[in-house]
Amino acid sequence: MTELYYQTIGELAPKLQRKELSPVELTEAVLKRTEALNPKLNAYLTILEKEALQQARQAEQEIFSGHWRGPLHGIPIAVKDLFHTDGVKTTAGSAILRDFTPQENATVVQRLLDAGIVLTGKLNMHEFAFGVTNENPHFGDAHNPWDTNRITGGSSGGSAAAVAAGLSVASLGTDTGGSIRTPSSLCGVVGLKPTFGRVSKHGVVPLSWSLDHVGPIARSVEDVAILLEAIAGHDMKDPTSKKREIGSYRNALASGTRGLRAGVVRNYYIGAEPDVENNFREAIKSLETAGLHVSEVEIPELDAALFAEMIMISAEASAYHHESLAASPTAFGADVRILLEAGELISAVQYIKAQQARRLIQEGFRRVFDQFDVLLAPSVPLTATPIGVRQLQTGGMPIDVTMAFVQFAAPANLAGLPSLSVPTGLSAEGLPTGMQIIGKPFGEETVLRVGVEYEAMSPLQEKHPLG
Amino acid sequence: MEEFIKMALGFAGITAPAEDLPVLAAQLAGMGEAAALVQSIQLNEFVPALIFEPEVGAHD
Numbered sequence: 001m002t003e004l005y006y007q008t009i010g011e012l013a014p015k016l017q018r019k020e021l022s023p024v025e026l027t028e029a030v031l032k033r034t035e036a037l038n039p040k041l042n043a044y045l046t047i048l049e050k051e052a053l054q055q056a057r058q059a060e061q062e063i064f065s066g067h068w069r070g071p072l073h074g075i076p077i078a079v080k081d082l083f084h085t086d087g088v089k090t091t092a093g094s095a096i097l098r099d100f101t102p103q104e105n106a107t108v109v110q111r112l113l114d115a116g117i118v119l120t121g122k123l124n125m126h127e128f129a130f131g132v133t134n135e136n137p138h139f140g141d142a143h144n145p146w147d148t149n150r151i152t153g154g155s156s157g158g159s160a161a162a163v164a165a166g167l168s169v170a171s172l173g174t175d176t177g178g179s180i181r182t183p184s185s186l187c188g189v190v191g192l193k194p195t196f197g198r199v200s201k202h203g204v205v206p207l208s209w210s211l212d213h214v215g216p217i218a219r220s221v222e223d224v225a226i227l228l229e230a231i232a233g234h235d236m237k238d239p240t241s242k243k244r245e246i247g248s249y250r251n252a253l254a255s256g257t258r259g260l261r262a263g264v265v266r267n268y269y270i271g272a273e274p275d276v277e278n279n280f281r282e283a284i285k286s287l288e289t290a291g292l293h294v295s296e297v298e299i300p301e302l303d304a305a306l307f308a309e310m311i312m313i314s315a316e317a318s319a320y321h322h323e324s325l326a327a328s329p330t331a332f333g334a335d336v337r338i339l340l341e342a343g344e345l346i347s348a349v350q351y352i353k354a355q356q357a358r359r360l361i362q363e364g365f366r367r368v369f370d371q372f373d374v375l376l377a378p379s380v381p382l383t384a385t386p387i388g389v390r391q392l393q394t395g396g397m398p399i400d401v402t403m404a405f406v407q408f409a410a411p412a413n414l415a416g417l418p419s420l421s422v423p424t425g426l427s428a429e430g431l432p433t434g435m436q437i438i439g440k441p442f443g444e445e446t447v448l449r450v451g452v453e454y455e456a457m458s459p460l461q462e463k464h465p466l467g
Numbered sequence: 468m469e470e471f472i473k474m475a476l477g478f479a480g481i482t483a484p485a486e487d488l489p490v491l492a493a494q495l496a497g498m499g500e501a502a503a504l505v506q507s508i509q510l511n512e513f514v515p516a517l518i519f520e521p522e523v524g525a526h527d
Contacts, residue, residue, distance in 0.1 A: 310498075311498075322479075322480075325481055326479075326480040326481050326482075329481065329482065329483065329484060330484065334486075334487075337483075337484075337487065338487050338490050338491060338494070341476060341481060341483050341487055341491055342491055342494045342495070342498075344475075344476055344479045344481055345472065345475055345476070345491070345495060346498075350498075
């Protein structure tokens with residue numbers, strides 16, 4: 001039988017509901033696992049042991065007296081350390097916010113607490129979410145559970161590592177240029193960047209207002225669907241939040257994919273490592289056998305995606321951090337400081353041109369989504385790189401690790417499209433690879449349907465790092 | 468180039484540590500290459516910047 005700390009919400013919830021399992025027993029198992037492995041992984045920045053056990057006892061009392069709130073009731077979950085948590089430090093992985101304690105929960109944290117979760121702590125991240133490695137000069141690097149000498153990916157690296165290694169049943173992350181999908185892919189878990197406006201960002205330390213997205217990271221597509229149902233929906237406190245009906249994401253999973261049309265963009269998501277590409281091709285074959293129609297397509301506008309992403313993210317992040325950068329530049333880690341300084345040098349003309357490029361990219365997606373229900377691509381072109389490595393040599397060409405990760409993620413951020421990363425297997429070195437399923441605006445049900453169909457055939461099922 | 472960067476940042480009220488300047492100079496050069504790529508696709512007066520959309524982000 002699978003250890004408690006490796007079970008999914010979908011497996012745990014019925015046991016909790018039937019009172020066969022106590023939230024206290026489950027929380028103790030997760031906390032014990034955290035105590036044993038966090039020194040190695042550095043996934044948690046704050047562990048809320050006492051508070052979590054208190055919440056678990058309350059959940060137990062409620063459930064045992066017949067007040068089961070739903071599938072998240074009594075589930076131990078930790079969140080990325082940029083979500084405001086009432087009375088709990090929220091550092092955003094930075095020295096600047098090292099002692100910041102909010103007096104209010106982020107909307108998504110409050111929604112999870114209302115659904116009955118047990119909050120076990122706050123998770124490591126790249127400083128201010130401005131980076132994709134989760135190497136952190138202030139709190140230490142997060143380590144990949146599949147090989148602790150390698151990066152988790154970021155910026156939600158603590159979230160992905162914790163979920164992958166059984167230190168949290170699921171988590172929340174944010175994604176501005178792949179910060180949910182990249183660590184999910186590198187750590188072998190499932191991560192969803194929903195449509196822009198689908199999930200509230202109120203109470204979330206921003207990186208780039210027009211590109212930031214909040215979404216779930218979990219060990220199964222079903223768990224992602226459960227979490228999305230809990231956190232999605234309009235929020236008066238977030239002006240970018242949309243008044244759109246919330247889908248029945250979990251019910252949609254049973255719909256299958258027969259007859260759906262998937263496109264593989266042949267002019268953009270190219271140059272992946274051979275193992276990443278091979279696992280992606282195998283995943284496509286599996287989906288074709290399940291009835292998905294797959295064909296190739298071109299979106300020439302995507303050639304401008306990396307430019308638009310980097311200009312916008314840098315300019316918006318620099319606007320947010322301007323005062324702090326002017327007052328104490330050395331309070332930032334060197335990598336983030338240089339990006340912020342670069343953002344100060346971007347001209348208004350470049351920013352406007354990036355916005356124009358973004359418009360064209362959206363139009364390009366709109367055109368192909370007349371013919372396709374989803375698009376498929378590797379989540380990232382690489383497996384987890386060794387900590388400290390900034391450049392790789394592939395085919396004699398130097399590859400910047402950050403740019404490689406951002407390149408594959410950026411189009412879905414720029415167009416605000418939902419994108420689900422699912423594991424596709426392991427490389428020859430035993431490192432996870434992933435595939436992203438990109439959908440139409442507010443098409444989360446469809447990407448989850450494709451994701452769950454593939455998951456049943458995925459070679460990574462039932463495989464976990466660190467025993 | 469490094470002097471120009473130092474001056475431009477200073478104009479914005481930012482004092483960058485000296486070791487950042489050569490890195491920034493290299494980054495600016497890269498930015499120029501990316502901008503040139505964008506010139507190769509059609510960005511003209513008929514493409515309004517997305518920032519003017521009342522609903523920035525996902526289109527329905």
